[in-house]
Amino acid sequence: MCGIAGFLAPSLHPDAAPGVVTSMLSLIRHRGPDEAGYYLDDGFAMGTVRLAIVDLAAGSQPMSDAAERHWISFNGELYNHVELREELRALGRPFRTHCDTEVVLQAWIQWGPECLTRFDGAFAFAVRDAVTGDLFLARDRYGKRPLFYTEHGGALLFASEMKAFRAFPGFRFTLDPRELASVFAVWTPLPDRTPFQGVRQLPMGGVLTVRGGRRTLRTYEELAVAAPPFEGSEEDAAAFVRETLRASVEKRLRGDVEVGVYLSGGLDSSIVTKLATDLSPREVRTFSVEFESAEFDESGSQRVVASHLGTRHSSVTVSGADIAEHFPSAVEHAEVPAFRTAFVPMYLLSRHVRDSGIKTVLSGEGADEAFLGYSLFRETMLRASWHELSGEEREAGLARLHPELAHFGPAHRKHMAGLFQQFSEERLPGLFSHELRYQNGRFAARLLEDRGIDPFAGVLDLVRTAPGYADLTAVQKAQWLEYKTLLAGYLLSTQGERMSLAHGVENRCPFLDPAVVRAAASVNLRFDDGSEEKALLKRAFRGELPASSLARRKQPYRAPGSAVFKDRRPEYLELVLSDTELGKLDWADPVFARKLVAKIMATPAEEISTKEDQAFVLLLSTALLDQRFVRDTAWPDASPESGLKIRTVVDNRRVLPRVGGMR
Structure with a gap:
């Protein structure tokens, strides 16, 4: 895990380039506190702040091939680097390190952008061809790692975090009213957007090519939530899911540092913890958030699982005062508006993990999207079949949805039935599953100055133009939207990666292995009618987890609000x-x-x-x-003397002699 930053700026004075790139890296030094380096060519710079996890001694970046033609700055991890290394070696590709970064680079040289479909990883990277001058930016298929870019004064800037752009001469942020309206309405930026004018993020599964002054953006792999149905019995399907998850966890335990686990006490993180204890050669360390308020605290369930699996467990207790104190810092790391405070405890948890000597953790993100764990999916099924159900069947369906929420209780059942009746027909084309949720967003959008902006225009255009979206079922459309919006835009970023990397901790998500996502798509609905959440997943691990964990209904992770x-x-x-x-x-x-x-x-x-x-x-x-x-123009000191030692890898500016450095 690392952070990358750079620019393609032909008009920038060559003498200014080293100071600009080092300042950009200094502003994201929290992402990679172990070391940093940069590469300069005429009018071009790219650099990396590194969190050393694989091949600690030889994995320094930016990294080149032996001929120093191709250069890479890589953020993330390639989990199948062992298998790909062997395949590339058989094709004659040379290796000088054991680092996954070199595997990515050699795969790029061998196969070009087509290599991206072979990768199982969480990544965002830049590749520069020093001969042709071509620049490529790429991001993983689920948007686990961020990559932003913008144009300023004829220069193209890119970075893992937008704040790095502040180091480029003359750059200033401006909030974009249209994008703010969309964020308030759907709770997250859309896949290629940010709340700031002119600043974009590379969308999940995207690759941007910059060649001869022209930029081309394409999707190398579309999100797939449908798959051929699994052929076999329910018992076979449960075994298939279990083995696929086991292989995913095994790959994500790779590295030269200890790997911990975030344990929430729910089914998903408990499964990850169980598999980690089976596969890890070390005693597994688990980490949790506890709340002073009993309304939000799940520490009892966490301790039951930790005791059952024999992990070395620790937690951080978070109060309302803690959330209020650290909210501004967490927002600064998130860089986007937030609709809840639950990301702040994760910010504090990652600090605790780092203070405990752990750089890498596994977590359960992606399980609810893949295995239909959210009540949203059951709500969608119920609303889609509303007109076919009797009054008793409707009431029974409502009772099963949220037994833990008072406003779904018997006293409010008539009101909820009326609401579901009201939203049993699609109003926003393609957004049927999310229309109830988006009512909260519609209310929030009223906070913005009325400029005649439709806050749902962006998401409506997203689903209208998505290949194959119209052919999906209502539930599959709900999944697609969750992957594209709340998962990538909030859970993996604001609440996930950005809070972990604020303290130099890498988060790995076994449920977002492509093989796991495909497996889930093949078994969903065939073995799950919506009456029991994640029924097949529970069956796959029956007898291996505490009975209370398997019987426990999903409790959304929440934190105190306003x-x-x-x-x-x-x-x-x-x-x-x-x-x-x-x-x-x-x-x-x-x-x-x-x-x-x-x-x-x-x-x-x-x-x-x-x-x-x-x-x-x-x-x-x-x-x-x-x-x-x-x-605010008073940003922290971004000079090379600000605490991060930054080394020159190569300086190919025409005005200076070539400088050798780390390879």
Whole structure:
């Protein structure tokens, strides 16, 4: 795991290039605190801050082939590098290290961009051909690792985090009203978007080619949520799923450092922990978040699993005061508006993991998307069949959805039935599964100044133009949307990778192995009618996990919301409490924002609706982004003397003699 940054800037004065690239790397040094290096060519620079995990001694970056024609800056891990190395060796490709970065580079030289479909990994990287001048940027198929790019003054800038762009002369961030509206409506940036004008992210499964001043963006692999049905019995299917997951975990335990596990206490992380204890040569260390508030705490379930599997378990206890204190720092690392506070405890957990001496952890992200674990999928099934059901069947279906939520209880059943009746027909083309959820987003979008922007225009265009989307079932469309929006845009980024890498911890996701995703698609619905969440997955691990873990209904990971801010009144809350400060937010509707803030401040937490709570967190997090990224020019010292030792790998600027360095 690392961070990369660079630019293609023919007009930048050559003497300025070293200082610019080192400053860019310094701004993302938290991603790779072990070492850093950069490569310079005429008008081009790329560099890497490295978190050393595979081949600690010889994996320095940027890395080249022996002829120094092809150069790579690589962020992430290639989990099948062992198998690909052997295949490439058989084809005559030479290797000087045991690092997965060199496997990626040699695969690129051998197969070109077609190599990307062979990769099982979490990655984002840049490859430069020093002879042709071509530049390639690529990202993994599920968007596990970030890669942003923008054009400024004729220069193309790219980096693992947008904040690195602040180091380029004259670059400034501006919030984009159209993209903000979309983020507020669907809770995350869309696959190729960011909240800032002119800044884009390379979409999942995307490759950007820069050749002779022209940029070409294409998708090398489309997201597939459908697969031929599994041929075999339910018992065979359970064994197939178990073995596929086992192979995935085994690959993700590779490396030259100890690998820990995030243990939430739920089914998915418990399965990952079980497989890790079976396969790891070391005692497995597990890590969890505990909450002072019993409403959010799952420590009991976590301890049961840890005890059952014999892991060395530790946790960090998070209070409302902790969330309020660290919210601004977590938002700065996230770089996008957030609709809940649950990413802040993950920020604190990764700090605890790093302080415990662990650089790499496994987690359960992707399991609910692959194996239909979310209530969203059962809601979609129920709404899609609403007109075919009797009154008793509808009521029974509603009762099964959310027995843990009061507003789905018997006293509110009639109201919920009316709501489901109202949304039993599609209103937004292609978005049937998410229309109920998007009502909260529609409310939040009212916080923005009315510019006549349709907040759902972006996501409507996304599904309208997606190849094969129209042919998917309602549930498969729901899956596709979850992969493309909330998983990649929030769970893997804001709540996942960005919080882990804030403290130099790499997160690996066994459920997002392509083979696991394909396996899930082949067994879903055939062996799961929606009456029991992830029934086949539970069967695959029956007898190996505590009975309570298998019987326990999914409890979404949650954290205290707006109450933590109003109870403690941190200084930064003035950004939304003060009329003067609200007036500085040129993207906000001050009247609606003032009304919402007043209600949050005056109303007991239990009387605040989910949509109001989410809207408030979106408002506050965006105000912090506006202050930090748009209006604040006093960024931390980004000089080479700021604590990160950065070495020159190669300097091929025409105005300077060539400088040798690490290889």
